Amino acid sequence: MRVRDVYIDGKWNFNLLYTTIPVDVMDHLKLLHVCLNSQVVDRYTWKGNLNGLYTAKDGYSWLNRSAFTDNATNDITW
Structure with missing residues (x-):
């Protein structure tokens, strides 16, 4: 699973994750500036x-x- 699989249209969709993550981790992720570039391979x-x-x-x-x-x-x- 990649970031682009759960970060869609500028919003996190944590319901798509296979496992649950702690609320404090979700809160930290929501503060991140995410810039997805389709020209760069995920790794x-x-x-x-x-x-x-x-x-x-x-x-x-x-x-x-x-x-x-x-x-x-x-x-x-x-």
């Missing part, structure tokens, strides 16, 4: 390394970093 990007590609090693390192706390979800970019 996943991992901010845990410089090349943007996820590896199990990078995920493991992220989970085990010394600064990891219960509030680590604040560092996640959706």
Whole structure:
């Protein structure tokens, strides 16, 4: 599923999601300025390394970093 699948005509349609997301996350998403460009291919990007590609090693390192706390979800970019 892509952003363009749930962001239609300038509005979020969270009912189209397969799973529910917390209300506070929906509220944060509603504050985002979304600019969809049909000329750009959608892709996943991992901010845990410089090349943007996820590896199990990078995920493991992220989970085990010394600064990891219960509030680590604040560092996640959706």
